[in-house]
Amino acid sequence: MNIKKYVAYRLVSSFFVLFGLSLLIFSLSRLVPGDPARLALGPMAPQWAVDKLRAQLHLDEPVYIQYIYWVTNVFRGDLGQSLVTRRGVFNDILEFFPATFELVIFSVILSTSLAIILGVTSGKYANSLWDNIVRVISYIGIAIPSFVWAIMSVFIFGYVLRWFPTLGRLSSGVVMPPKVTGLLLIDSLIAGKLDVFRDAFYHMILPGTSLVISRLAQEARITRASVVENLHKDYIMAARSFGIPEKTITLRYLLKPSLIPTVAVMGMDIAGSMGGSFIVETIFNWPGLGRYGMSAMLSNDINAIVGVVMLIGVFFAFMNILVDLITAYLDPRIMMKLRGS
Amino acid sequence: MNTELLKERWRRNWYKFSRNPLSILGLAVVLSIIVIAIFAAFFAPYPEHAFVFVDFKNAKSPPSWQHLCGTDMAGRDILSRIFFGFRYSLVMAVSVLSVATPPGVLLGLIAGYMRDTWVDTAIMRVADVFLSVPSMVLALAVCSMLEPTLYNAMLAVTVMWWPWYTRLVYGAASSIKNEYFVQAAEVTGASTFHILFGEIFPNCLSTIFTKMTLDVGWVILIGSTLSFVGLGAQPPTPDLGTMVSDGSKYIPAQWWISLFPALFIVVIILGFNLLGDGVRDMLAGD
Amino acid sequence: MMMSEMLVDIRDLYVNFNIYEGVTRVLNGVNFRVAKGEKVGLIGEAGCGKTTTVKSIMKILTIPPAEIVGGEIYLEGSDVLKMSERDLQMMRRRTVSMIFQDPTAALNPVFKVGNQIGDIIKYNQLSLGRKISKEDIHEKTVQVLKEVQMPDPERIMNSYPIQLSGGMRQRICIAMALVSATNLLIADEPGTNLDVTIQDQVLRLLGDLVEDHGTSIILISHALGAVKGLVDRVYVMYAGSMVEAANTEDLFNDPLHPYTRALFDAVPKLTGGGIPMGISGRIPNYLSPPTGCRFNPRCPHAKPECREKSPPFYQVGDGHEVACYIYGGS
Numbered sequence: 001m002n003i004k005k006y007v008a009y010r011l012v013s014s015f016f017v018l019f020g021l022s023l024l025i026f027s028l029s030r031l032v033p034g035d036p037a038r039l040a041l042g043p044m045a046p047q048w049a050v051d052k053l054r055a056q057l058h059l060d061e062p063v064y065i066q067y068i069y070w071v072t073n074v075f076r077g078d079l080g081q082s083l084v085t086r087r088g089v090f091n092d093i094l095e096f097f098p099a100t101f102e103l104v105i106f107s108v109i110l111s112t113s114l115a116i117i118l119g120v121t122s123g124k125y126a127n128s129l130w131d132n133i134v135r136v137i138s139y140i141g142i143a144i145p146s147f148v149w150a151i152m153s154v155f156i157f158g159y160v161l162r163w164f165p166t167l168g169r170l171s172s173g174v175v176m177p178p179k180v181t182g183l184l185l186i187d188s189l190i191a192g193k194l195d196v197f198r199d200a201f202y203h204m205i206l207p208g209t210s211l212v213i214s215r216l217a218q219e220a221r222i223t224r225a226s227v228v229e230n231l232h233k234d235y236i237m238a239a240r241s242f243g244i245p246e247k248t249i250t251l252r253y254l255l256k257p258s259l260i261p262t263v264a265v266m267g268m269d270i271a272g273s274m275g276g277s278f279i280v281e282t283i284f285n286w287p288g289l290g291r292y293g294m295s296a297m298l299s300n301d302i303n304a305i306v307g308v309v310m311l312i313g314v315f316f317a318f319m320n321i322l323v324d325l326i327t328a329y330l331d332p333r334i335m336m337k338l339r340g341s
Numbered sequence: 342m343n344t345e346l347l348k349e350r351w352r353r354n355w356y357k358f359s360r361n362p363l364s365i366l367g368l369a370v371v372l373s374i375i376v377i378a379i380f381a382a383f384f385a386p387y388p389e390h391a392f393v394f395v396d397f398k399n400a401k402s403p404p405s406w407q408h409l410c411g412t413d414m415a416g417r418d419i420l421s422r423i424f425f426g427f428r429y430s431l432v433m434a435v436s437v438l439s440v441a442t443p444p445g446v447l448l449g450l451i452a453g454y455m456r457d458t459w460v461d462t463a464i465m466r467v468a469d470v471f472l473s474v475p476s477m478v479l480a481l482a483v484c485s486m487l488e489p490t491l492y493n494a495m496l497a498v499t500v501m502w503w504p505w506y507t508r509l510v511y512g513a514a515s516s517i518k519n520e521y522f523v524q525a526a527e528v529t530g531a532s533t534f535h536i537l538f539g540e541i542f543p544n545c546l547s548t549i550f551t552k553m554t555l556d557v558g559w560v561i562l563i564g565s566t567l568s569f570v571g572l573g574a575q576p577p578t579p580d581l582g583t584m585v586s587d588g589s590k591y592i593p594a595q596w597w598i599s600l601f602p603a604l605f606i607v608v609i610i611l612g613f614n615l616l617g618d619g620v621r622d623m624l625a626g627d
Numbered sequence: 628m629m630m631s632e633m634l635v636d637i638r639d640l641y642v643n644f645n646i647y648e649g650v651t652r653v654l655n656g657v658n659f660r661v662a663k664g665e666k667v668g669l670i671g672e673a674g675c676g677k678t679t680t681v682k683s684i685m686k687i688l689t690i691p692p693a694e695i696v697g698g699e700i701y702l703e704g705s706d707v708l709k710m711s712e713r714d715l716q717m718m719r720r721r722t723v724s725m726i727f728q729d730p731t732a733a734l735n736p737v738f739k740v741g742n743q744i745g746d747i748i749k750y751n752q753l754s755l756g757r758k759i760s761k762e763d764i765h766e767k768t769v770q771v772l773k774e775v776q777m778p779d780p781e782r783i784m785n786s787y788p789i790q791l792s793g794g795m796r797q798r799i800c801i802a803m804a805l806v807s808a809t810n811l812l813i814a815d816e817p818g819t820n821l822d823v824t825i826q827d828q829v830l831r832l833l834g835d836l837v838e839d840h841g842t843s844i845i846l847i848s849h850a851l852g853a854v855k856g857l858v859d860r861v862y863v864m865y866a867g868s869m870v871e872a873a874n875t876e877d878l879f880n881d882p883l884h885p886y887t888r889a890l891f892d893a894v895p896k897l898t899g900g901g902i903p904m905g906i907s908g909r910i911p912n913y914l915s916p917p918t919g920c921r922f923n924p925r926c927p928h929a930k931p932e933c934r935e936k937s938p939p940f941y942q943v944g945d946g947h948e949v950a951c952y953i954y955g956g957s
Contacts, residue, residue, distance in 0.1 A: 016466060017466065017469045017470055017473050018473065020466065020467070020469070020470035020473075021470050021474065024470055025482060028486055029486065032486040033487075033488075139363070139611065139614065139615065140607070140611060142610075142614060143558065143562075143607050143608075143610035143611035143614055144607050144610075145562045145565055145566050145569075145606065145607075145610070146566070147565075147566055147569045147570075148565075148585065148603040148606055148607060151585060151589055151599055151600070151603055152600065155592050155593055155596055155599075159592065159593035160593070214562075232689065233732065234727060234729060234732035234733045235732065235733055235734055235735040235736075237687055238725075238800075238803075239735070239746075240687055240719070241685055241687045241719055241724065241725045242719060242720065242724060242747045242750070242751075242803065242807045243716050243717070243718075243720030243721075243747075243751070243754065243807065244746060244747070244750055245716065248746075253738070256737050256738070257735065257736065257737045260737070271475060272475045273475075274475055274478070275474070275475030275478045275481075276475075276477060278477060278478065278481055279566060279570060282570070293478075293481075294481070294570070297481055297482060297485035297486075298485055298570075298571075300485070305485075309474060309478060309479075312474050312475065312478055313473045316473055316474055316475065317473060330737065331736070331737055332736065332737065332787035332789055332790070333736055333787075333789050336789055336790070
């Protein structure tokens with residue numbers, strides 16, 4: 001089948017999966033012990049207020065009825081109201097999404113570039129001193145959970161060395177640039193405020209590295225393995241036999257096939273980092289979706305929980321399809337398999 | 342299988358495994374951790390500090406010869422608590438993997454064997470639903486909805502772990518089912534039960550086992566993250582993640598309260614990862 | 628024979644491979660010559676060192692684990708083993724090109740075939756001091772594809788290797804060699820991985836091209852019949868050194884070395900005579916090969932001196948050389 005059919009098939013498939021996800025997360029949130037309304041209003045609130053809120057949220061009706069209410073609302077763009085912020089969940093998400101998006105994209109671009117450089121150089125000079133150093137570092141890196149790196153880097157770089165700030169997106173007293181995209185790095189450049197850019201950039205280093213440290217190590221390993229495997233392939237030897245210069249061989253003939261697994265992993269890392277952001281944003285007080293989601297989960301804010309999880313599910317599904325398409329584009333062998341199905 | 346063949350096989354496997362010094366290191370680390378965890382009361386310098394204990398005179402003292410990792414805010418010896426903490430990490434890994442793997446594998450076998458039927462689609466779609474969000478998100482969501490205990494944390498991780506095995510075994514089973522020996526079994530009228538467990542499953546064993554050993558590190562990583570956030574074992578239980586979280590308030594002045602548990606978390610995960618890599622390399626040739 | 632007459636002159640080449648179990652002594656004093664415009668066949672069993680020998684000519688062996696421990700390789704008068712990196716590159720672009728044994732492995736799977744050919748053209752032209760435009764590269768590519776009898780060159784150029792059949796891939800490899808250097812072509816078992824009929828086509832094509840371009844060729848094969856129709860002279864190789872060399876007809880009519888004889892005897896004959904026995908024994912273990920002539924454990928005529936020292940080439944008749952003590956005194 002051709003590309004259009006394939007994409008359509010994937011979209012429909014994802015739709016069903018997301019439907020299943022909504023059932024799962026919705027039922028989980030409604031079947032939780034405890035009373036979300038009481039939790040939201042606090043122990044001091046009068047019973048009639050709690051009952052009123054329960055009626056509003058349809059909490060006394062059967063779960064499937066609640067679900068139908070929820071679905072119809074979703075199609076109207078209404079994800080319900082957050083019990084914590086008292087605003088529409090949809091609005092909350094819109095407000096907090098850019099911060100997370102910026103953090104994730106920034107970190108993944110950084111980590112992938114670094115991973116490629118490390119992976120290619122250590123692969124090409126396999127078993128050299130550099131290679132061994134990189135391998136040891138990546139073994140350790142994979143074993144570091146993001147919260148561990150967060151704590152350690154806050155201690156080392158934030159307090160001992162005082163290189164980087166440890167909280168929030170901007171230092172207190174720094175004015176945010178006028179909002180164009182919501183991404184501070186871009187907005188500050190558009191507004192021409194380089195000092196704000198610098199401040200925002202510095203603020204992203206510690207949370208960003210915490211988010212991707214383990215993935216960076218993994219990506220470097222995958223790239224290295226790929227390079228080592230391809231280095232001894234016949235087509236590299238053939239290229240050399242025709243007199244193609246070493247540099248061209250490394251930067252084109254070796255790089256392209258070796259990077260295909262890395263690209264696939266990179267895409268999934270972007271999606272997976274949305275999960276890690278829950279922890280990292282909370283530690284660094286980063287005003288993004290992760291912190292919002294984490295606090296929603298800890299305070300049983302059912303509408304927000306469902307909203308955030310669904311959004312992440314949508315993003316994940318989209319990323320999956322995108323990654324598959326990109327790898328097929330890069331590697332014609334995958335494209336042939338795709339067409340064959 | 343006769344014992345001579347088995348012995349030869351194990352000798353060969355050990356040779357492959359031992360070629361990489363890192364795998365040996367991983368094995369050594371893992372064995373030490375297991376031994377320490379089981380006999381924590383013996384190895385810990387102050388075993389009574391592990392749970393409920395206060396000694397405010399000694400609280401927050403830095404690493405010294407009496408307390409190699411210092412003491413925490415309640416005066417408890419951190420090293421001893423770390424040793425007891427190994428138990429919770431190991432228990433989490435063992436429980437999660439032993440509970441999540443069988444159903445995951447079973448579903449994968451069925452789906453793979455019945456490929457391209459509604460059974461296949463049904464099972465894999467359900468697995469897809471569980472895999473449709475990053476693992477951390479689902480674990481956090483499930484965990485936060487239940488009471489924060491170690492048991493519930495294990496439950497949450499189990500719930501989102503099984504589909505990985507289903508996918509793994511699905512891929513393996515669907516290719517194995519086309520092999521001649523499976524077709525031969527079908528033709529001679531073997532029951533589906535026999536085909537699944539007698540023919541296909543044994544050929545997936547090394548893949549499953551490899552993944553399990555590599556997964557231990559990941560489960561411990563996620564488990565410690567959950568307890569860090571407060572959703573796992575609660576104080577005063579000496580869980581490593583909880584210890585890091587408790588100690589984070591005292592950074593930078595009393596850095597050792599957080600940092601040593603954090604360091605040991607990395608060591609545990611690293612050990613299991615190295616061991617897992619060694620097992621994978623060992624089984625790869627087969 | 629003067630060095631300048633020879634295109635390729637390998638003298639006493641020794642090559643080892645350092646592997647985990649030890650050191651394998653793969654090439655054990657190889658002597659090999661190709662004159663300008665000559666077509667030479669190189670036959671021998673799988674694993675006897677044919678590919679290693681020709682890879683040494685182009686110096687594309689993977690070093691390590693390979694290690695060239697002795698000998699000289701003269702290509703157009705200069706010793707390849709002493710050439711600078713730059714000169715080696717020039718040599719690869721201008722003098723020698725190779726057609727690899729497995730065309731699927733020799734083609735980069737993620738680049739279009741046209742791009743790969745185009746790159747070779749570009750660097751070949753660069754080595755001749757000319758810069759070539761994209762349009763000219765395109766034209767040359769189409770031209771060479773037509774030469775190797777590819778239908779619809781434009782479409783082929785835009786295809787990826789995976790989209791082509793085995794026979795087509797082999798032809799692409801030939802095309803790549805043609806646009807590279809054409810003083811010497813090394814064809815390493817062309818078409819072996821393919822259907823016999825396709826292999827036949829490929830060999831015929833090769834024969835025609837070599838005639839048209841006047842190229843020298845080293846044709847490696849472990850199929851005797853394939854070699855017979857195509858080349859002027861044949862080398863027979865066994866376990867790391869040349870055992871016999873002669874003009875094609877002379878070799879097939881009158882094989883002299885015990886190994887060559889046994890080889891020809893092992894070929895089943897359509898005229899009957901039962902199923903042949905094959906050659907008793909096995910090829911040597913390169914980790915600890917037999918001393919002296921490496922064939923001596925399997926040779927029915929082995930004498931004590933055969934175990935002491937490897938025999939040199941003895942001249943027997945016109946252009947016929949044998950490395951065997953039977954044909955020369957001690």
